[in-house]
Amino acid sequence: FSPAQETLLQRVEKVDGGLDSQDVATSLGVDHQAIVGAVKSLQALGDVISAEQRSSKHWELTGEGCEIAEQGSHEARVVSSIPKEGMPQSQLMKLAFGKVGFSKAMSNKWIRLDKGHEGGPRIFKTVERLEDLVRDKLLLVQKGQASQLEEKEKNELKKRKLLSEVTVKSYWITKGSCFSTTITKQETELTPEMIASGSWKEKKFKPYNFEAMGVAPDCGHLHPLMKVRTQFRQIFLEMGFTEMPTNNFIESSFWNFDSLFQPQQHPARDQHDTFFLSDPAQAHEFPQDYLERVRKVHSEGGFGSQGYKYDWKIEEAQKNILRTHTTAVSARMLYKLAQQEKFTPVKYFSIDRVFRNETLDATHLAEFHQIEGVVADYGLTLGDLMGILHQFFNKLGITKLRFKPAYNPYTEPSMEVFSYHEGTVLNNGFLRCRSELTI
Amino acid sequence: MPTVSVKRDLLFHALGRTYTDEEFDELCFEFGLELDEITSEKDIISREQGDTKAEGASDVILYKIDVPANRYDLLCLEGLVRGLQVFKQKMEAPRYRRVSPVSSEPQRLVITEETTAVRPHAVAAVLRNITFTQERYDSFIELQEKLHQNVCRKRTLVAIGTHDLDTISGPFTYTAKPPGDIRFKPLNQAKEYTAQELMSLYKTDSHLRHYLHIIEDKPVYPVIYDSNGIVLSMPPIINGDHSKISLNTKNVFIECTATDLTKAKIVLDMMVTMFCEYCEEPFTVEETEVVYPDGRTCQYPELAYRKETLSADFINRKVGISESTEHIAQLLTKMCLRSEVMSDGEQIEVEIPPTRSDVIHACDIMEDAAMAYGFNNIPRTTPRTYTVANQLPLNKLSELLRQDLAAAGFTEALTFALCSQEDIADKLLKNISETRACHISNPKTAEFQVARTTLLSGLLKTVAANRKMPLPLRLFEISDVVLKDETKDVGARNNRRLCAVYYNKSPGFEVIHGLMDRVMQLLEVKPGQGNGYHIQAADGKTAWEPSQWFKLDSVSFNGN
Numbered sequence: 001f002s003p004a005q006e007t008l009l010q011r012v013e014k015v016d017g018g019l020d021s022q023d024v025a026t027s028l029g030v031d032h033q034a035i036v037g038a039v040k041s042l043q044a045l046g047d048v049i050s051a052e053q054r055s056s057k058h059w060e061l062t063g064e065g066c067e068i069a070e071q072g073s074h075e076a077r078v079v080s081s082i083p084k085e086g087m088p089q090s091q092l093m094k095l096a097f098g099k100v101g102f103s104k105a106m107s108n109k110w111i112r113l114d115k116g117h118e119g120g121p122r123i124f125k126t127v128e129r130l131e132d133l134v135r136d137k138l139l140l141v142q143k144g145q146a147s148q149l150e151e152k153e154k155n156e157l158k159k160r161k162l163l164s165e166v167t168v169k170s171y172w173i174t175k176g177s178c179f180s181t182t183i184t185k186q187e188t189e190l191t192p193e194m195i196a197s198g199s200w201k202e203k204k205f206k207p208y209n210f211e212a213m214g215v216a217p218d219c220g221h222l223h224p225l226m227k228v229r230t231q232f233r234q235i236f237l238e239m240g241f242t243e244m245p246t247n248n249f250i251e252s253s254f255w256n257f258d259s260l261f262q263p264q265q266h267p268a269r270d271q272h273d274t275f276f277l278s279d280p281a282q283a284h285e286f287p288q289d290y291l292e293r294v295r296k297v298h299s300e301g302g303f304g305s306q307g308y309k310y311d312w313k314i315e316e317a318q319k320n321i322l323r324t325h326t327t328a329v330s331a332r333m334l335y336k337l338a339q340q341e342k343f344t345p346v347k348y349f350s351i352d353r354v355f356r357n358e359t360l361d362a363t364h365l366a367e368f369h370q371i372e373g374v375v376a377d378y379g380l381t382l383g384d385l386m387g388i389l390h391q392f393f394n395k396l397g398i399t400k401l402r403f404k405p406a407y408n409p410y411t412e413p414s415m416e417v418f419s420y421h422e423g424t425v426l427n428n429g430f431l432r433c434r435s436e437l438t439i
Numbered sequence: 440m441p442t443v444s445v446k447r448d449l450l451f452h453a454l455g456r457t458y459t460d461e462e463f464d465e466l467c468f469e470f471g472l473e474l475d476e477i478t479s480e481k482d483i484i485s486r487e488q489g490d491t492k493a494e495g496a497s498d499v500i501l502y503k504i505d506v507p508a509n510r511y512d513l514l515c516l517e518g519l520v521r522g523l524q525v526f527k528q529k530m531e532a533p534r535y536r537r538v539s540p541v542s543s544e545p546q547r548l549v550i551t552e553e554t555t556a557v558r559p560h561a562v563a564a565v566l567r568n569i570t571f572t573q574e575r576y577d578s579f580i581e582l583q584e585k586l587h588q589n590v591c592r593k594r595t596l597v598a599i600g601t602h603d604l605d606t607i608s609g610p611f612t613y614t615a616k617p618p619g620d621i622r623f624k625p626l627n628q629a630k631e632y633t634a635q636e637l638m639s640l641y642k643t644d645s646h647l648r649h650y651l652h653i654i655e656d657k658p659v660y661p662v663i664y665d666s667n668g669i670v671l672s673m674p675p676i677i678n679g680d681h682s683k684i685s686l687n688t689k690n691v692f693i694e695c696t697a698t699d700l701t702k703a704k705i706v707l708d709m710m711v712t713m714f715c716e717y718c719e720e721p722f723t724v725e726e727t728e729v730v731y732p733d734g735r736t737c738q739y740p741e742l743a744y745r746k747e748t749l750s751a752d753f754i755n756r757k758v759g760i761s762e763s764t765e766h767i768a769q770l771l772t773k774m775c776l777r778s779e780v781m782s783d784g785e786q787i788e789v790e791i792p793p794t795r796s797d798v799i800h801a802c803d804i805m806e807d808a809a810m811a812y813g814f815n816n817i818p819r820t821t822p823r824t825y826t827v828a829n830q831l832p833l834n835k836l837s838e839l840l841r842q843d844l845a846a847a848g849f850t851e852a853l854t855f856a857l858c859s860q861e862d863i864a865d866k867l868l869k870n871i872s873e874t875r876a877c878h879i880s881n882p883k884t885a886e887f888q889v890a891r892t893t894l895l896s897g898l899l900k901t902v903a904a905n906r907k908m909p910l911p912l913r914l915f916e917i918s919d920v921v922l923k924d925e926t927k928d929v930g931a932r933n934n935r936r937l938c939a940v941y942y943n944k945s946p947g948f949e950v951i952h953g954l955m956d957r958v959m960q961l962l963e964v965k966p967g968q969g970n971g972y973h974i975q976a977a978d979g980k981t982a983w984e985p986s987q988w989f990k991l992d993s994v995s996f997n998g999n
């Protein structure tokens with residue numbers, strides 16, 4: 001431990017109140033930083049001393065100020081350098097202090113300028129003795145008696161860059177709760193050796209610093225979006241929904257669009273919105289009789305529908321795409337359900353990736369996940385759909401919901417769900433689910 | 440969702456009252472609309488081009504309202520007002536009628552054989568003694584544009600042309616001619632051009648150049664003449680200047696040419712129903728006769744009213760409410776579907792007007808009933824469908840493994856399923872043809888050329904994007920790749936993969952090896968040849984990269 005630390009402790013012990021670190025530094029004849037260092041080291045040992053930061057301002061001479069204090073102000077030196085017979089102006093200007101000194105000496109009326117003198121403008125002294133007030137003031141400050149000067153005077157010297165106001169930081173040092181003049185190092189850790197030897201009984205241990213953070217565990221992490229998916233999956237399972245097999249990104253237009261009553265000229269089937277495949281370009285297998293029925297409903301109507309009344313083309317339906325929604329899978333599942341001998345009510349769900357051919361920007365990606373739920377049973381109502389959605393969101397902690405009519409080519413009626421919080425209606429694309437109710 | 444921009448004060452004037460923004464927002468919500476934005480022309484210009492350009496632009500408040508894509512009757516102020524007024528029961532839905540001309544033969548549009556090659560269908564109608572104001576005129580033009588963008592599919596399916604009937608004289612001929620033979624002064628031009636010249640002229644027109652492709656390469660272009668050889672229009676590109684409409688126009692001739700007749704009829708009906716309000720005899724449209732190449736004639740506009748019958752019970756059951764037959768009839772009438780209770784007290788006869796071409800099935804009617812009732816007034820119930828849920832085994836396994844991989848200190852990544860060809864081939868020192876990859880025909884950028892056949896590329900990209908992060912990086916992903924497969928109906932299938940990457944200043948092969956051992960342990964597969972798992976070097980194909988030291992080997996598990 002440094003002598004500075006020991007001396008400091010001794011000084012603190014002797015005094016009743018406290019000490020200023022600057023004073024200590026001056027009296028010891030050491031640099032203030034050494035004292036600051038000692039204070040810091042002592043602080044690390046615990047509550048040995050108490051150090052309060054203080055700051056005070058005082059005036060100091062600048063480099064130029066020091067020069068003037070030593071040699072006199074520019075203007076005084078100008079005067080003293082001019083002999084009885086005067087000096088050409090040009091010669092004076094060559095001197096280091098000439099320029100500044102000249103104008104000041106002129107305004108003090110210590111010199112005069114004879115412009116018309118032969119041989120060029122000439123400067124003459126007008127006084128023999130002068131009071132170099134500037135130097136006197138600076139000397140006062142240098143001696144530590146800046147308080148004798150008025151604020152106005154000090155600020156003027158500051159403007160001339162001869163004085164500067166310096167903030168001095170110091171510490172006010174007092175005894176701490178565990179003050180002692182002997183410095184003992186505190187242990188940071190209990191070691192097996194200490195336990196074995198019993199030396200722990202004599203050691204002092206440094207208290208834990210609870211203000212700092214601990215060590216971050218070096219663990220793996222799950223992806224935030226996947227965590228959300230897990231949560232939604234869980235909710236569906238809790239509500240009795242069975243997971244659909246959606247592990248087929250590539251789908252035929254038939255299942256993705258036609259079987260869902262989306263007309264073949266619909267803009268969503270555009271090159272601009274959907275990814276088409278060049279290889280494999282076409283699907284080659286369809287349930288034929290179902291395909292025929294789909295064709296009929298599109299082109300002529302059927303099952304109570306007017307249809308779209310256009311020429312339905314199989315070539316369009318065969319085109320392979322990257323699915324634009326997982327509803328394509330729901331369509332397949334419902335078809336399978338319809339093939340069953342005996343109808344059983346079902347609840348299906350899926351959460352998986354879908355694709356759309358969009359220009360990417362900060363809020364739009366070409367791939368995203370879609371949440372899909374399907375309930376198929378007799379006698380289901382719109383109220384049931386809203387009820388299920390309500391329960392679903394309840395499980396997410398969202399209880400306030402409003403439903404708004406919307407439009408989808410293949411769901412009728414359709415709705416958007418808005419969750420709101422104390423009056424604000426949040427339009428949440430993420431929470432816009434596709435729920436089908438097949439009645 | 441198409442957006443309609445209407446001047447707020449005009450809207451309120453037509454509605455007969457003012458609303459606060461909140462009140463109107465609420466009204467829209469109930470009706471299935473969305474008040475998307477409240478702005479002004481000045482605001483719009485300011486946002487897009489800066490404040491200085493916006494100087495002097497109009498301050499008039501505009502409401503931008505989102506309208507469902509299938510509601511063509513709500514695409515203009517007139518339609519919106521009518522819909523809302525009927526919804527609020529402030530007025531009855533108007534009855535649109537096609538009428539014969541008072542003192543003469545109906546106008547005739549004769550279609551010739553030549554059009555079948557390029558744009559076979561046409562329909563037409565006349566708005567007689569109409570009065571335009573600046574606002575009505577603007578709305579008239581704007582609706583055409585909206586219809587063109589929506590149901591007309593950017594003029595490819597249908598194109599609308601409107602003309603001042605007093606400047607032309609029928610009968611009109613709709614034919615198709617070689618481009619060199621068509622010559623006229625198009626709208627807003629000072630001189631005549633041939634059709635070929637127009638194609639060049641409009642190549643630089645920011646609006647029209649998008650439609651040139653529809654007829655550009657055809658041997659003949661569609662063109663409509665009047666009896667004096669004046670060109671009314673060359674659909675779907677541009678109308679003639681001669682017959683252009685002005686504020687003083689009293690009689691309008693509307694023609695729609697099309698490749699889809701059904702849509703053409705819908706579009707014509709929309710145009711006339713919306714604006715016949717301003718005719719001297721409101722809500723009447725004068726008939727026009729269209730003559731087909733085979734001599735058949737047809738009267739337009741159709742303005743058909745269709746009837747459907749359904750029971751109150753049907754609506755109640757589907758929606759989940761229990762309203763009286765009378766009330767349901769009332770609800771439907773609010774939606775412009777005029778309904779009457781039939782004599783048996785249970786059935787409702789619903790009349791579907793020409794403005795509601797979106798109603799094509801009983802379920803559409805049911806939806807409208809629900810909307811009129813108010814979706815948020817319907818009691819939310821739980822279906823009595825009892826089901827026991829099952830997880831998809833593949834997903835169940837994936838979920839379990841994910842947890843354990845994170846527990847092993849690896850961090851999950853989520854990467855794109857689409858990538859460039861290089862990503863799955865060249866960068867892995869493979870030939871693209873060996874990969875069994877599925878190729879996309881219309882990628883917007885190289886990043887979407889193929890569906891990934893391996894998860895490795897995505898993970899490596901993730902590492903590359905994060906190499907400044909503290910090392911080591913330990914990443915994994917359990918997800919699908921896509922492979923061609925002739926045995927599937929679409930010719931491809933997904934394949935679930937697990938991939939892990941370790942990135943550090945030292946290679947750490949043993950880390951990945953150890954992870955794999957752990958995964959196998961979890962799957963209860965023992966190490967060893969035969970019934971277990973073992974590693975073998977992959978045919979000398981290793982990828983060495985100077986800054987990242989790792990080796991790729993294939994892991995072979997019996998059977999997979």
